[in-house]
Amino acid sequence: MKIHKYDTVIVGAGGAGMRAAIESTKRSRTAVLTKLYPTRSHTGAAQGGMAAALANVEEDNWEWHTFDTIKGGDYLVDQDAAEILAKEAIDSVLDLEKMGLPFNRTPNGTIDQRRFGGHSRNHGEAPVRRSCYASDRTGHMILQTLYQNCVKEGVEFFNEFYVLDLLLTDVDGVKKSSGVVAYELATGEIHVFQAKSIIFASGGTGKFFKVTSNAHTLTGDGQAAAWRRGLPLEDMEFFQFHPTGIWRMGILLTEGARGEGGILRNKDGERFMEKYAPVMKDLASRDVVSRSIYTEIREGRGCGPEGDHVYLDLTHLPPEQLDAKLPDITEFARTYLGIEPYTDPIPIQPTAHYAMGGIPTNVEGEVLADNTTVVPGLYAAGEVACVSVHGANRLGTNSLLDINVFGRRAGIAAAEYSADHDFVELPEDPAQKVVDQVERLRNSTGTERVTELRQELQECMDANVMVFRTEQTIKTAVEKIGELRERYLNVSVQDKGKRFNTDLLEAIELGNLLDLAEVMAVSALARKESRGGHYREDFPNRDDVNFMRHTMAYREVGADGKESIRLDYKPVVQTRYQPMERKY
Amino acid sequence: MSTPTLDKHSAALDAAENTASHAIKVTFRIRRFNPEVSEEASWQDFELDIDPKERVLDALHKIKWEQDGTLTFRRSCAHGICGSDAMRINGKNRLACKTLIKDINPQKPITVEAIKGLTVLKDLVVDMEPFFQAYRDVMPFLITKGNEPTRERLQTAEDRERFDDTTKCILCAACTSSCPVFWNDGQYFGPAAIVNAHRFIFDSRDEGGEQRLEILNDKDGVWRCRTTFNCTDACPRGIEVTKAIQEVKRALITRRF
Incomplete structure (x- = not known):
C-alpha cells in the first residue's frame, strides 16, 4: 500500500474533472485520479452542442435559457442554480473558445449556434438557436480542449487508478472528508490519497440499462462510494432516455440531427410529433419525445418486422449539410446499420442516456450530508452530482454546460478550501475496506458469474423502470434487484492475477450498479406522480402538492447488519417561476 | 406529409431491420x-x-x-x-x-x-505512455500573445475549415503504431503527434506555429516520415494523416502556414 498527500484530489477526468483540474492546479497541488485515460472519458461522446445565450445568430438572453431549463426539468429544478447555469454559460463558452475549442463559425466569424430540444425564444414561443457546436462532435472537442489545457497547466494525472472508497473522518462530531482509496489497474496495488479537499467528477450510472448510449465504464463508481459511506443520493428516480439511439444498439444520434431539420416518422411516414407537441414538434424536450415514440410503438405504428422502432428521417436534407453538420452520426448509420442516411431513414429507439440525480451539492459544488449540512472538504460536479439544474429532465446541451460551469466552480472552491485548511487525519486502517473487498472477490470460489448477473440486471431495468413505469413494474424491479444483490455475494472471477485485472474490475463495477439500481427503483416506487423523465402510468399527472420536492435516499444499516434504504425529501428552491402545465 | 423515401425500402434498410439471428x-x-x-x-x-x-x-x-x-x-x-x-x-x-x-x-x-x-503489458493492452509523451511534446494547446479579447476570437468559416480534418483525432494510436518508421525507432514523434501539431499550426488563432515547427524539424521529427500511407489507411476517423504530415513538411520549407 502506498500513501500519497495532495492538497486537492479530483476523481474522474471527463469534462467536469478536467475543467475543475485546470482551476485547482493553478491554486493548489492537485492530483487527478482516473479509471480511464482522460481522453477516453464519455464527455467525448457528446455530440450536439453546449447551450449559451450568446445571441450570435438571433435574439436570445440568459433569462429565457433559465426559464427553458426550469420548464424542461418539469419544475423540479432548483431555480437559483438554473439561473447561475444560464448566466455563466456565456463566459463558459467564451472560456472554451479562448482555450482553443474550434467551434463552427457564422459568416461574420463568431461562434455559430443551432436549435436544440426545449430551447425556445421568449418562454416557449418558438425554437431558438442557442446551442454552440463543433460539427456533431462538440463533446469530443470539449474533452480534447480541456485535456490540451491540462497538458498546458501541467495537471498531474494518475491514469487507470480506480477509486473504490471515500474516507470520512469524524472530527468533534463533524464528518469531514480526509481522502480516497484507489486500486491501480496496472499492478493491483492499493493507494491511499490523503487530501484537504476532494472533488468527485466520475460520471453517470447508465450501464445498469441494456439499451444505453453510455460507455461500458459508466458504472456509478462515485455515487456508490459516497452512498456506502452514508451520504445521501438525490432524485435517483429521474433518468433520461434520449429519443434517438440506434435501434437495439443504443448508440447516440444527436438531437442536433432534428435541430438541423431531421424528422421523426412512424411506419406510415407520419410526422407524429406534430400530434404531441404542436409548437416545438420534433424539438420538444427529450422525455416528451421518448414517450411519444413509445406511444406510437405501443399503438401499432412502429416500424420494422416487429414494429419496435421508428425512423429518424434525414433524407430531405442536402447531403452537403449532412456532411458538414452531422458527419459522425451519418457515419454511425453507415458503419453499424449498413444504410445510407442520404436516402434511407435511420431506425431508432429511445436509449438510456443521463442520470439527472446523484450526489447532492449546493451551487458551490459542496456535497451535502443531508438537506442543508455540508461535508467539509468534499465536492462533486457533472453527472455524478445533483445540483439540481436538471430537475426531472435535462435539456439537451445543458450537460456539456453543467460540466463546465460547475466543474469550474468546484475546482475553484475546492482549491480555496485546501488553501485555508489543514489535512484531516485519516481514519485507522484507511485501506482496510478496499483490501477486504478486492481480496474477497479475487479469492471467492462462488458459483455466480458477473456476466449473467449484469445481463439480468440490465434486462430487468429495461423491462421495468424505463420510459413507462407502474407500481407493479417497479416492485418487480425492486424484488429482482434484491435477489441479484444476494447472488452477488456469491460471485467469483476467473482472473486471479494482479496485473490489469479487468475481470475483477467488472465485478466491482457490477456491485456499484446493483446498489444504485436499487436506490433508483426504491425512489421511483415512492414517487406516485409523473414528472419529467419519471412517468408513472398509474399516476399520469404531476402532483405539485405532494411531490414538488427532491427525493433524498439514505443507506441505513440496522443493528443486525441488514441494509435498508430510507427516503426523505428536500424542498425545491423556487425564485421567480411558478410551476405551470408543461406544453411544447 | 408525403414521404416518398419511406414508401419503398432499400435493400440495405430491409437488411438492417431484419431481426432474424444468423x-x-x-x-x-x-x-x-x-x-x-x-x-x-x-x-x-x-x-x-x-x-x-x-x-x-x-x-x-x-x-x-x-x-x-x-x-x-x-x-x-x-x-x-x-x-x-x-x-x-x-x-x-x-x-x-x-x-x-x-x-x-x-x-x-x-x-x-x-x-x-x-510495449505489450498484458494481452491486447500496451503501454500508452510513450505515445502520449510524444503528443505532449508538440505543445498541443492554443498559444496566443497579447491581451485576450472580451468576446470570442473571430475566425472565418474558411479558416476554421483549414484544420477541421485534424481536429477529429481521438488519440487511439492506430496511425502511430502502423508506421514502420515508428516500429524501428520509438524516438520518432509518430503520425498522431504530428496530426495534433498540424491542428494548431494551421489554426488562424494560434501564434505558436514557429515553436512547433522547430520541434518537428528535429531529427526525430517530421522528416522521418517515408510517406507509406499506413497511417492514413489505419485512421478510424478517416483523417488524411499523410497529407497533414506533408503539409507540415511544406510549412517547414516555406514557413507559410
Whole structure:
C-alpha cells in the first residue's frame, strides 16, 4: 500500500474533472485520479452542442435559457442554480473558445449556434438557436480542449487508478472528508490519497440499462462510494432516455440531427410529433419525445418486422449539410446499420442516456450530508452530482454546460478550501475496506458469474423502470434487484492475477450498479406522480402538492447488519417561476 | 406529409431491420501475453457462435464473459469515439468497436493482437505512455500573445475549415503504431503527434506555429516520415494523416502556414 498527500484530489477526468483540474492546479497541488485515460472519458461522446445565450445568430438572453431549463426539468429544478447555469454559460463558452475549442463559425466569424430540444425564444414561443457546436462532435472537442489545457497547466494525472472508497473522518462530531482509496489497474496495488479537499467528477450510472448510449465504464463508481459511506443520493428516480439511439444498439444520434431539420416518422411516414407537441414538434424536450415514440410503438405504428422502432428521417436534407453538420452520426448509420442516411431513414429507439440525480451539492459544488449540512472538504460536479439544474429532465446541451460551469466552480472552491485548511487525519486502517473487498472477490470460489448477473440486471431495468413505469413494474424491479444483490455475494472471477485485472474490475463495477439500481427503483416506487423523465402510468399527472420536492435516499444499516434504504425529501428552491402545465 | 423515401425500402434498410439471428461459427486467434503466467507470448484460438453483423469488440466480450475472464483489453464507448480499443485485426490496425465481423472474412480465423511499437503489458493492452509523451511534446494547446479579447476570437468559416480534418483525432494510436518508421525507432514523434501539431499550426488563432515547427524539424521529427500511407489507411476517423504530415513538411520549407 502506498500513501500519497495532495492538497486537492479530483476523481474522474471527463469534462467536469478536467475543467475543475485546470482551476485547482493553478491554486493548489492537485492530483487527478482516473479509471480511464482522460481522453477516453464519455464527455467525448457528446455530440450536439453546449447551450449559451450568446445571441450570435438571433435574439436570445440568459433569462429565457433559465426559464427553458426550469420548464424542461418539469419544475423540479432548483431555480437559483438554473439561473447561475444560464448566466455563466456565456463566459463558459467564451472560456472554451479562448482555450482553443474550434467551434463552427457564422459568416461574420463568431461562434455559430443551432436549435436544440426545449430551447425556445421568449418562454416557449418558438425554437431558438442557442446551442454552440463543433460539427456533431462538440463533446469530443470539449474533452480534447480541456485535456490540451491540462497538458498546458501541467495537471498531474494518475491514469487507470480506480477509486473504490471515500474516507470520512469524524472530527468533534463533524464528518469531514480526509481522502480516497484507489486500486491501480496496472499492478493491483492499493493507494491511499490523503487530501484537504476532494472533488468527485466520475460520471453517470447508465450501464445498469441494456439499451444505453453510455460507455461500458459508466458504472456509478462515485455515487456508490459516497452512498456506502452514508451520504445521501438525490432524485435517483429521474433518468433520461434520449429519443434517438440506434435501434437495439443504443448508440447516440444527436438531437442536433432534428435541430438541423431531421424528422421523426412512424411506419406510415407520419410526422407524429406534430400530434404531441404542436409548437416545438420534433424539438420538444427529450422525455416528451421518448414517450411519444413509445406511444406510437405501443399503438401499432412502429416500424420494422416487429414494429419496435421508428425512423429518424434525414433524407430531405442536402447531403452537403449532412456532411458538414452531422458527419459522425451519418457515419454511425453507415458503419453499424449498413444504410445510407442520404436516402434511407435511420431506425431508432429511445436509449438510456443521463442520470439527472446523484450526489447532492449546493451551487458551490459542496456535497451535502443531508438537506442543508455540508461535508467539509468534499465536492462533486457533472453527472455524478445533483445540483439540481436538471430537475426531472435535462435539456439537451445543458450537460456539456453543467460540466463546465460547475466543474469550474468546484475546482475553484475546492482549491480555496485546501488553501485555508489543514489535512484531516485519516481514519485507522484507511485501506482496510478496499483490501477486504478486492481480496474477497479475487479469492471467492462462488458459483455466480458477473456476466449473467449484469445481463439480468440490465434486462430487468429495461423491462421495468424505463420510459413507462407502474407500481407493479417497479416492485418487480425492486424484488429482482434484491435477489441479484444476494447472488452477488456469491460471485467469483476467473482472473486471479494482479496485473490489469479487468475481470475483477467488472465485478466491482457490477456491485456499484446493483446498489444504485436499487436506490433508483426504491425512489421511483415512492414517487406516485409523473414528472419529467419519471412517468408513472398509474399516476399520469404531476402532483405539485405532494411531490414538488427532491427525493433524498439514505443507506441505513440496522443493528443486525441488514441494509435498508430510507427516503426523505428536500424542498425545491423556487425564485421567480411558478410551476405551470408543461406544453411544447 | 408525403414521404416518398419511406414508401419503398432499400435493400440495405430491409437488411438492417431484419431481426432474424444468423449466428455463425467464428474462430478468433488471439495473441496472449501475461508475464504473471509466462514470459512468452502465444496464440490462442477461441471458437464462438456470433452474428457476423456484430462488432469484433462484441466477440471479444463474448469470449471474456463466457469463456476466459483473463482475456484483457481496453474499451469504453464501443462506438469509435473514445479511442481505447485500437488493435491489430487480421494484420491491420483498427478499432475493435468499429469493425464488423462480416467485413473481415469470418470464414477464416480472425487474428487479433496488440498494436505494434508499444510495449505489450498484458494481452491486447500496451503501454500508452510513450505515445502520449510524444503528443505532449508538440505543445498541443492554443498559444496566443497579447491581451485576450472580451468576446470570442473571430475566425472565418474558411479558416476554421483549414484544420477541421485534424481536429477529429481521438488519440487511439492506430496511425502511430502502423508506421514502420515508428516500429524501428520509438524516438520518432509518430503520425498522431504530428496530426495534433498540424491542428494548431494551421489554426488562424494560434501564434505558436514557429515553436512547433522547430520541434518537428528535429531529427526525430517530421522528416522521418517515408510517406507509406499506413497511417492514413489505419485512421478510424478517416483523417488524411499523410497529407497533414506533408503539409507540415511544406510549412517547414516555406514557413507559410
